[in-house]
Amino acid sequence: MKRYDLIIVGAGPSGLCAAIEAAKRGLNTVVFDENEKPGGQLFKQIHKFFGSKEHRAKVRGFVIGRQLLDEADRAGVKVVLNATVIGLYQDKEIVVKIGDGIEHYKGDAIIIATGAAENMVTFPGWTLPGVIGAGAAQTMMNLHGVLPGKKVLMLGSGNVGLVVSFQLMQCGCEVTALVDAAPRVGGYGVHAAKIARTGVPFYLSHTIVRAEGEECVTGVVIAEIDSHFQFIPGTEKHFDVDTICLAVGLSPMSQLLKMAGCKMEDNPKRGGQVPVCDEYGRTSLPGVFVAGDVSGIEEASSAMIEGKMAGIAAAEYLGYIEEEELKKELVSLEDALNGLRQGMFAPENRGKRIETTEEGIAVSENLLEHGFITEEEIERFPGITHKAGIHPVMECTQNIPCNPCQDACPKGCISIGDKITSLPVVVDGSQCINCGMCVASCSGQAIFLVEEDCGDGTALVTLPYEFLPLPEDGTKGKGLGRNGEPVCDAQVVSVKNNLAYDKTPLLTIKVPKEYAMKARFFKAL
Amino acid sequence: MAERIKEHPILGIPEKGTLVKFTFDGKEMEGFEGEPIAAALKAAGVMVHRYTKKEHKPRGIFCAIGRCTDCVMIVNGVPNVRTCITPLKEGIVVQTQYGVSAEPFKQ
Numbered sequence: 001m002k003r004y005d006l007i008i009v010g011a012g013p014s015g016l017c018a019a020i021e022a023a024k025r026g027l028n029t030v031v032f033d034e035n036e037k038p039g040g041q042l043f044k045q046i047h048k049f050f051g052s053k054e055h056r057a058k059v060r061g062f063v064i065g066r067q068l069l070d071e072a073d074r075a076g077v078k079v080v081l082n083a084t085v086i087g088l089y090q091d092k093e094i095v096v097k098i099g100d101g102i103e104h105y106k107g108d109a110i111i112i113a114t115g116a117a118e119n120m121v122t123f124p125g126w127t128l129p130g131v132i133g134a135g136a137a138q139t140m141m142n143l144h145g146v147l148p149g150k151k152v153l154m155l156g157s158g159n160v161g162l163v164v165s166f167q168l169m170q171c172g173c174e175v176t177a178l179v180d181a182a183p184r185v186g187g188y189g190v191h192a193a194k195i196a197r198t199g200v201p202f203y204l205s206h207t208i209v210r211a212e213g214e215e216c217v218t219g220v221v222i223a224e225i226d227s228h229f230q231f232i233p234g235t236e237k238h239f240d241v242d243t244i245c246l247a248v249g250l251s252p253m254s255q256l257l258k259m260a261g262c263k264m265e266d267n268p269k270r271g272g273q274v275p276v277c278d279e280y281g282r283t284s285l286p287g288v289f290v291a292g293d294v295s296g297i298e299e300a301s302s303a304m305i306e307g308k309m310a311g312i313a314a315a316e317y318l319g320y321i322e323e324e325e326l327k328k329e330l331v332s333l334e335d336a337l338n339g340l341r342q343g344m345f346a347p348e349n350r351g352k353r354i355e356t357t358e359e360g361i362a363v364s365e366n367l368l369e370h371g372f373i374t375e376e377e378i379e380r381f382p383g384i385t386h387k388a389g390i391h392p393v394m395e396c397t398q399n400i401p402c403n404p405c406q407d408a409c410p411k412g413c414i415s416i417g418d419k420i421t422s423l424p425v426v427v428d429g430s431q432c433i434n435c436g437m438c439v440a441s442c443s444g445q446a447i448f449l450v451e452e453d454c455g456d457g458t459a460l461v462t463l464p465y466e467f468l469p470l471p472e473d474g475t476k477g478k479g480l481g482r483n484g485e486p487v488c489d490a491q492v493v494s495v496k497n498n499l500a501y502d503k504t505p506l507l508t509i510k511v512p513k514e515y516a517m518k519a520r521f522f523k524a525l
Numbered sequence: 526m527a528e529r530i531k532e533h534p535i536l537g538i539p540e541k542g543t544l545v546k547f548t549f550d551g552k553e554m555e556g557f558e559g560e561p562i563a564a565a566l567k568a569a570g571v572m573v574h575r576y577t578k579k580e581h582k583p584r585g586i587f588c589a590i591g592r593c594t595d596c597v598m599i600v601n602g603v604p605n606v607r608t609c610i611t612p613l614k615e616g617i618v619v620q621t622q623y624g625v626s627a628e629p630f631k632q
Contacts (some may be wrong), residue, residue, distance in 0.1 A: 034591070036610065046535045060535070117592060127595075129585025130570040136589035139609075144564040145530045145539030169528050215583050216572040468534045503535050 004030045006314050007094060009085045009256065012040020013300045014292030014307030015113035016068045016077070022111075023075040025320045029103075031077060032096055034084040039070075039285040040067040040115055042300060044138035046170075047163055049501070050188075050422055054336050055301045056406040059504070064141075064300070079105050087113070088260040092287055098474040109287045109314040110135030112257055113307060114249035116271065116293035121155070124210040130217030132135030134164040134247035141171040143205075149243025153220050154178045155208055156247030157371075158189035159299075164247055165195050170466060175200045176239045177220050181207040181229060183370035184353075188345065189398045190444025196371035197521040199484030204369055209236060211244055220244055252294045260285060269350050270296030280309035280330060282317075289314055298347065300341075305337045343399035343421035358399045359423055372482040373397060375518065382425040384517075390434045390451045390460070393517070394424045395446065395482075408441035439464050440501035449508075454515040459516030460493065462508040470495060470505055471524050479511045479519025488515040490522055528568045544617040562608040562619060563589065563596050574598050574608060578624035599627045 006022050008015045011033035022029045037043070045061020056064050072224035080098070087095040091103025091104045101126045118133040125131070134156065137148040140390065152173050154165045157180035178195065183205045185192045190476065196202060205224055209231060213220040251272045258264050263276040263284035274295050278395045281289040289306065291310035292303035309330060315325040329525045341347055344354050344363075356362055361380055364373040373395060378384055392413060399421040406424065413430035416422050438447045439462060449462035461479070471477070471492045479490035494508040530569050532538050532557070548554065549571060549610040556565025557562040573583040574596045587595040591610035597622040604627075608619070620627040 036612070063538075088560060118588065127582060127584060129574070129583055132586060133588050136586060136609075139589040140567060142536065142585075144560055145533070145536075145541065147528045147530060147566045148567075165608060170534050205537045216585065467536050470534075505534075509551065 001093075001104045001106055003106045003108075004028050005107070005318055006030075006109045006111065006393045007032070007092070007105055008111045009094070009114055010040065010089075010113035010115055010292070010294075011038035011079050011081070012113060012115050012292060012303070013036070013042055013064075013068065014115075014303040014310070015040070015111065016072050017304045017307030018111045018113060018289075018291055018311035019077040019079075020068070020071050020075045020316070020317055021308045023072075023077045025312070025315040027318060027320055029077055031079045032083040032085050033079065035082055036068060036082060036085060038079050038081065041138075042068070044135070044142045045300065046142055047166060048504075049301055049468060050400060050443045051301050051340060052152060052401075052403050053407065055305075055340060058408075058443055058502070060349070068304075080190075081423060085256060088256040090261070096174045109289065109317055111281070111289045111291055111314060112254075113291045114253040114294045116252050116297055118246070119249040119251055120356075121208075121248050122245055123208045125213065126211060126215050128211050128213050130213065130242055131211055131244045131246065134160050134245050137164055137168060137245050141167065147171060147173060148245070150237075151175060151176050151241040152243040152245055153222075153239055153241045154245045155248060156180055156249070156333065157182065157185045157192065157202070157204065158247060158249065160250075161245075161247030162187040162191035164245065166191070168245070169195070169198060169200075172447075172468075173243075176241050177201050177203055177222070178307070178371070179203045179206050179208065180366065181205065181225055183372060188444060189364065190396060190400075192367065192371040193373065193395065193482065194400060194445045195482055196353065197482050197484050199480065199523075200371075202371040203237070215242055217242055223340070231309060235457065249254060249444045250293065250463070254294050257283065257288070257294070261287065262288065262352045267296070269347055279309075279334065280313040281306060287317055287479075293307055296347070302337060302340050302522055305333055305340070309333050309337075317418045318430040323491070339420050340401050342401050342419075345400060346396075354361055354419060357397070357423060358421060360421075362421075364397055367397065370483070372419045372484075374482075378482075378517070379519060382423050386452060387428045388453070389432070390449055391446045392438050394426070394438075394442075395448070396424050396442075399423065399501045401443075402443060404441040404443065405438045405447060408437040410435060410437065413473075414438055434462075436498075436506045437494060437500065439506055440504040445504075448520065450516050453513050455512075457513055458510050458511055459513040460508055461516060461519050462494075462506050463520060463522065465507045465522065466504055470497070471507060471522065475524050477522055477524040479509060479515055480521040480523055481518050482520050484521070486523065487518050488512050492522065528570060545613065547613060547615070547617045547619060549619045550621055556613045558611045558614065561589075562598070562600065562611050562613050562617070565613050566608065566619070573621065575622035576624070576630065581623075581630055598622050
């Protein structure tokens with residue numbers, strides 16, 4: 001039996017952060033992970049993250065993954081891969097399956113950072129090849145460079161369903177429809193809007209009746225459901241698809257904690273069976289800590305902070321630091337974590353219906369029911385202003401913890417203020433220089449640069465365009481509205497892809513001036 | 526290999542390494558060394574990895590991270606190998622799994 005000061009189970013964002021903090025404070029630390037590579041799910045996340053600078057906002061997930069691995073290396077963290085922890089016993093002893101052998105270790109402290117597993121739903125045909133988890137789609141396309149399918153139906157409108165739908169389109173798949181049994185979109189409105197404007201239809205209050213096919217998926221039938229989740233006859237719709245992607249939530253992988261005798265609770269707001277723990281991840285068993293999704297489903301940004309907290313708390317538990325230092329360090333981490341837990345999508349608001357923003361503005365119901373904001377609704381939000389010359393139009397209408405746009409503008413045109421969830425506003429008297437940094441920095445792709453009247457009957461709209469092929473200058477096509485319908489003729493007049501945009505190319509399209517506030521996407525003819 | 530991503534707007538051109546040969550149900554196929562066997566099969570358009578023992582229903586990739594065991598196949602004669610997390614090597618023999626056997630059901 002080998003012994004370590006600290007054993008961490010899981011080398012995802014929380015486990016690695018915990019290991020880095022512990023190793024920096026002198027703890028002899030080891031991390032076991034069942035996978036071939038460390039980083040958990042971070043390397044499958046190719047979108048820019050939300051939050052503020054301290055949460056590594058506007059950095060793409062896989063880049064954060066690389067940064068964490070570098071930090072772990074520098075801190076001297078030992079990560080053992082292909083090592084499945086199969087038991088956690090009394091006195092913090094664990095057994096690990098490595099290759100064909102079983103090894104036995106003891107830690108003076110243990111951090112469980114095992115993350116979560118995808119949920120699934122059943123329907124006739126759900127076991128057919130071609131019905132896959134959303135995580136499987138991400139694994140295939142973003143890690144292995146293989147298309148998950150050609151025509152995909154996505155079930156689930158939470159952030160995973162929305163983000164993965166966008167990623168499927170980025171790698172060249174067609175997303176035929178986005179379906180959710182809930183009456184309203186579950187994830188961020190900005191994620192929904194960037195899919196809807198490409199023309200993907202949203203079917204809320206719908207779910208899958210059956211998958212079709214003998215050997216693999218060849219089609220799917222969905223139908224509308226009533227408030228008791230019963231199918232409404234006559235509402236069936238058929239789609240020819242080869243893939244059905246399930247994004248119906250995550251459940252904490254807390255089995256090891258239950259096995260060890262931790263006090264557990266069933267908490268739907270945290271995603272299911274979770275350990276009872278305090279804000280620093282201390283469970284009912286002294287010296288056993290938790291961090292990340294295993295203690296409640298959130299996201300990678302919060303998992304990283306929880307990991308740091310647990311790593312520092314473990315250092316204090318083992319006497320490597322004093323209680324004073326623990327308290328001092330945890331204050332700033334608590335602030336960072338609380339920052340992420342604000343706004344409409346805060347854990348405490350799960351399941352609640354929110355009708356107005358913090359600013360007292362009625363939310364866009366159409367965004368929630370169909371994935372896009374109507375022309376009537378958009379004008380009431382503070383990011384929408386009209387003036388002569390180029391100016392930012394920020395279609396950010398929900399209070400989410402995110403503020404990179406205000407730091408991105410070198411001219412100080414955009415303000416969110418001290419409260420990270422506030423809607424962005426255009427600063428009075430500020431002068432936009434058309435640099436595009438706000439457009440590229442918006443993780444929700446909700447900022448556009450608009451010149452409403454060029455003087456010759458046309459207007460210019462600059463939009464983010466993370467797709468291939470990238471249209472060239474002069475390409476003619478259609479301007480699409482927020483709902484993805486073609487609204488006007490459009491021509492690309494500029495394509496910018498600066499290093500500073502971090503792979504978010506900006507297209508500027510010329511449209512008739514009446515469409516300056518209507519055209520939000522471009523489709524080449 | 527029509528199902529591979531040639532160029533990705535964020536990730537660029539995938540770096541896949543060495544092309545190797547293997548067999549699937551006796552047919553020679555190609556894939557990249559070290560990628561999951563399931564990825565190579567998917568890229569070649571193979572959807573069915575096995576048929577269930579009792580009801581003879583087809584199964585393929587579901588979770589792609591080694592949890593669900595839907596994608597198990599017979600690899601080099603060993604049944605129940607999770608192809609989504611088992612790296613592809615030159616010359617391996619991959620077979621569709623019927624129940625826990627490589628023998629198709631008799632009926």
